[in-house]
Amino acid sequence: MIHLKTKEELEIMKQGGDILKSVVSQVIPNIKPGIKTEDIDNEAERLIKKQGALPSFKEVEGYYWTTCLPINEQIVHTPPSKRILKEGDVLSIDIGVYYKGYHTDWATTLIVGQKKDEKHKKFLEVGKSTLKKAIEKAKIGRHLGEISALIQKEIEGNGYFVVKELTGHGIGCKLHEEPYIPGFLDKSVKQTPIMKSGLTMAIEVIYSEGTEEMIYEPGENWSIVTKDGSISACFESTVALSDKKTFILT
Numbered sequence: 690m691i692h693l694k695t696k697e698e699l700e701i702m703k704q705g706g707d708i709l710k711s712v713v714s715q716v717i718p719n720i721k722p723g724i725k726t727e728d729i730d731n732e733a734e735r736l737i738k739k740q741g742a743l744p745s746f747k748e749v750e751g752y753y754w755t756t757c758l759p760i761n762e763q764i765v766h767t768p769p770s771k772r773i774l775k776e777g778d779v780l781s782i783d784i785g786v787y788y789k790g791y792h793t794d795w796a797t798t799l800i801v802g803q804k805k806d807e808k809h810k811k812f813l814e815v816g817k818s819t820l821k822k823a824i825e826k827a828k829i830g831r832h833l834g835e836i837s838a839l840i841q842k843e844i845e846g847n848g849y850f851v852v853k854e855l856t857g858h859g860i861g862c863k864l865h866e867e868p869y870i871p872g873f874l875d876k877s878v879k880q881t882p883i884m885k886s887g888l889t890m891a892i893e894v895i896y897s898e899g900t901e902e903m904i905y906e907p908g909e910n911w912s913i914v915t916k917d918g919s920i921s922a923c924f925e926s927t928v929a930l931s932d933k934k935t936f937i938l939t
Contacts, residue, residue: 691859691867693887698791698861699929699936702889705742705788706927706938709795712736713784722776722802726758729782730769737786745785745792745864752911757783759912764852764895764903764921767912776802779809781923785864792864794891795939796925812849812898813922819843820894820924827884827892827928827935833870834881840872840894850901852921855913857893860927872896888930889938897921 694702716733734755737744744755752768759767759781760774774780783796798813800806819840826835836857844851857870868882872895899919906912915921927938 691882691888692861693885694861694889694929695887696931699887699889699931701789702791702793702861702927702929702938703936705786705791706793708737708740708742708788709784709786709793709939711740712786713782713795717782717799720774720780720782720799720801722774725771725773726760727769727771729758730754730756733784742786742788745787745794748787748792748864755784757781759783759921759923761920762914762918763906764897764913764915765855765923767906767909774801777804777806778802779813779920779922781921783923783925790862792860792862793927793939794860794864794925795927796893796923798922798924809920812920815843815847815849816894816896816922816924820892820926823892823894824926824928824935824937827890827930829884829886829930829932831884832878832881833868833884834874834876834878836892837871837881838874838878841874844872844894844896849896849898852895852897852903852915853901854903855893855895857891857925859889860891861889884930886930886932889927891925891927893923893925895921895923
């Protein structure tokens with residue numbers, strides 16, 4: 690069941706999104722070669738709590754960290770650790786804020802340091818552009834499948850692969866709510882739900898350079914990696930639909 694939010698709920702989520710944007714703006718400039726991913730996580734948690742919020746991901750049973758920080762072939766859900774970032778690593782940063790009973794979620798992928806591999810730069814530019822175009826499809830009266838179709842067209846059209854087992858999702862009182870938003874179409878667009886005022890969702894572009902197949906990283910309970918070891922990325926924003934317009938919350 691899709692939970693459409695009231696104006697009051699949307700306002701709380703907007704405030705949570707502002708906190709998340711503030712945290713991200715302070716964390717990202719300090720990401721550089723030589724730091725541990727657990728240092729990024731600790732700083733993100735400190736900044737979230739400083740603004741009166743809590744880390745969303747710690748609300749997930751069994752997950753004890755504020756962020757997910759996949760590197761290179763790691764796709765999603767990779768916990769922070771003592772792993773040290775190297776020049777040229779492709780790092781995804783996934784982070785959520787829980788504020789006054791509501792979640793907001795956000796992710797981006799970047800290349801660590803000054804050495805930017807041109808192949809990876811293009812790969813990330815496509816994902817970033819795809820998320821922007823997907824958000825433009827998020828409008829009252831349209832079908833959710835329009836978002837899925839757009840993501841699939843952009844990613845596959847550029848020679849990359851949608852990781853089909855991982856999807857965007859509704860968001861609100863729970864971090865993951867209905868509806869789920871695949872990055873591909875498995876039915877006709879008209880068979881997918883129509884977007885209505887009060888819908889809040891985390892639109893995600895999750896893809897890789899070499900395969901759509903994923904596996905759990907050996908010896909890890911959470912981290913998911915590409916089956917062929919190819920580079921992956923994730924771009925995500927929380928958006929809200931109201932009678933007036935679509936708001937980008939994160």
